[in-house]
Each structure stands twice: as structure tokens, then as C-alpha cells.
Amino acid sequence: MAAHLRTRWPDHPERHLCHETIYRALYQGAKGGLSRTLTRKLRTGRPLRKKRRRSDQRMPRFVAPAVLIDRRPPVIELRERLGDWEGDLVVGARSQSAVATLVDRRTRYLRLVPLPDRHSAGQLRDALIAALSKLPQQARRSLTWDQGSEMSRHHELAPYFTDGIFFARPGSPWERGTNENTNGLIRQYLPKRTNLSLHTADDLCVIEQRLNNRPGKTLSWQTPAQAFTAALAL
Known part of the structure; x- marks a missing residue:
């Protein structure tokens, strides 16, 4: 305007x-x-403006030190290999429900991880371990997440990634741009201010399949599923 x-x-x-x-x-x-x-x-529908804390004034949330994104291996930036994931929570009404999202940086392949019983650090850890255990080792190289308290037990997930876990700087969602863009697509199916725990694992699988079979310009009009399968075969 x-x-x-x-x-x-x-x-x-x-x-x-x-x-x-x-x-x-x-x-x-x-x-x-x-x-x-x-x-x-307004697009946010927000009735009041929220006062934002400065990122350098936020209290540390992790017992184990977080490794920041600028210490990631340079190869991750190139998107040339499979298995470098970005992750986040898609949160429902009043932060009472959530679904974890994992997106592969190279292929844009999506995994939706149900969290039916809240989303504490321990519950997220167990749910991610169950999802990661279904992936071959060559598809588990690194994970980049934000500094939310749900990842306070990140050190217990690090062994599942050959290159470890890294964290974006506070208040810098663009450092996980692939995941943020994908979450925008997911919100068409899992709207804000709704109870996400009502969506079963089968429901999330249907959403996964729809987005993983959606051709993308960045993939030369392949689907994420096709790109992921092709990368696994290399």
C-alpha cells in the first residue's frame, strides 16, 4: 500500500x-x-503486535552446546548430495499440538513426523528416531533446525547423522529456507489455529505423498519422490 x-x-x-x-x-x-x-x-490475522526479543538477549535453551549453521560443512550449501535435512515444527492452536517436518535440501523430499502426545524434547527425539531409522544411512548426513526448546536433546539425535546437527541463528528462519517454504505448502493441509493431533499418521502420509509427487521447477520438473529415488541409486 x-x-x-x-x-x-x-x-x-x-x-x-x-x-x-x-x-x-x-x-x-x-x-x-x-x-x-x-x-x-491481515495475512497473519494477528490482533496485536508481538514484541520481539533481540536474538542476542535470548536465554540458551540447550544443555549440550549447539553447533551453529556457519560451522556446517561447505558441501551442504551446494545441495549436491542426498541426506542433508532441514527440520522444524508445524504448530497447531495455542501450541497444544504439532507435527515435525523434515525436508531434504537436494531433492525437497518431505517426511512428516506425527507427534500425537505433545511435543516435548523427549517426545520429539523418540518420534524423529523412529522416522530416521527407516531411512538408509546414505540419506542421513546432517540436520539443520532452529533453536526451539523442543531440540534441547539434540545430542541424543546427533549419532543418527554422519555430519551431525546444526542450528540456525535465533530469529533467522531464512537460514532454513527449504524447510520454511515447504512448511508454507504444508499449511494448506494443516492450517494454523487448528488441532493438529486430529490428523492420524495415515492422514500425514497422504499429505506427504501429495507434496512428494508435486513436480517442481527447481528439480527440472521432477517430483521430490523421483529425485529422492534417483539420488539413492547413485
């Missing part, structure tokens, strides 16, 4: 607004602002 105003009336600065002015009008409410019902029209 702010850019559109400048483009449409370039010679009338009195009609220009910066984006922060628009947000303040929405969130300020009755005190000289717009109707608070308009916040429902």
Missing part, C-alpha cells in the same frame, strides 16, 4: 504514508486509529 501510494501520486507527498504508519493505525485501535476488526484482514 505504501509503495502504491508513492507510485500513483508521485508529485503529491501529502498522500504518501510509510508502512509503519499504516500498521500503527491498524493496531492502535480506537485512539485515533482504524477499526481493530481490520486486523483480521
Whole structure:
């Protein structure tokens, strides 16, 4: 909107607004602002702005030291090999339910890991171990996650990856861009503010198959399933 105003009336600065002015009008409410019902029209649907902590002021969450993303082997950045995964939680209403997502950086192959009984560090560890045990060793090289407390037992998962586990910097989701983009697709099937525990393992398998059989431009119009199978055969 702010850019559109400048483009449409370039010679009338009195009609220009910066984006922060628009947000303040929405969130300020009755005190000289717009109707608070308009916040429902925002993509986030968020009624209030959340105050963000600075990343350097966040308390450490892990007993075992986390290895940051800048210490990953350079080969991971190249997307030339199978088995370098990015992971995260897709969380439901009031953070009461969640599904873990794993995406292979090279092939964009997706694994959805059900967490029917909450998503504590121990429960996530057990669920990921069960999922990882079904993958061949050549498909388990590294994992990159954010610094959520659910990964506080990451040291117990590290033996399942030949190159270990790495963590993005706090407040830097773009450092796991493949996973973030895939989570956006997953949200079409697992919407925010819903109870994700209602989705059974079979339901998640159906979603997996749909996304793994979706051709992608980055894969030269192969599907992730085709790319994953081809990479395993190398």
C-alpha cells in the first residue's frame, strides 16, 4: 500500500504514508486509529503486535552446546548430495499440538513426523528416531533446525547423522529456507489455529505423498519422490 501510494501520486507527498504508519493505525485501535476488526484482514490475522526479543538477549535453551549453521560443512550449501535435512515444527492452536517436518535440501523430499502426545524434547527425539531409522544411512548426513526448546536433546539425535546437527541463528528462519517454504505448502493441509493431533499418521502420509509427487521447477520438473529415488541409486 505504501509503495502504491508513492507510485500513483508521485508529485503529491501529502498522500504518501510509510508502512509503519499504516500498521500503527491498524493496531492502535480506537485512539485515533482504524477499526481493530481490520486486523483480521491481515495475512497473519494477528490482533496485536508481538514484541520481539533481540536474538542476542535470548536465554540458551540447550544443555549440550549447539553447533551453529556457519560451522556446517561447505558441501551442504551446494545441495549436491542426498541426506542433508532441514527440520522444524508445524504448530497447531495455542501450541497444544504439532507435527515435525523434515525436508531434504537436494531433492525437497518431505517426511512428516506425527507427534500425537505433545511435543516435548523427549517426545520429539523418540518420534524423529523412529522416522530416521527407516531411512538408509546414505540419506542421513546432517540436520539443520532452529533453536526451539523442543531440540534441547539434540545430542541424543546427533549419532543418527554422519555430519551431525546444526542450528540456525535465533530469529533467522531464512537460514532454513527449504524447510520454511515447504512448511508454507504444508499449511494448506494443516492450517494454523487448528488441532493438529486430529490428523492420524495415515492422514500425514497422504499429505506427504501429495507434496512428494508435486513436480517442481527447481528439480527440472521432477517430483521430490523421483529425485529422492534417483539420488539413492547413485
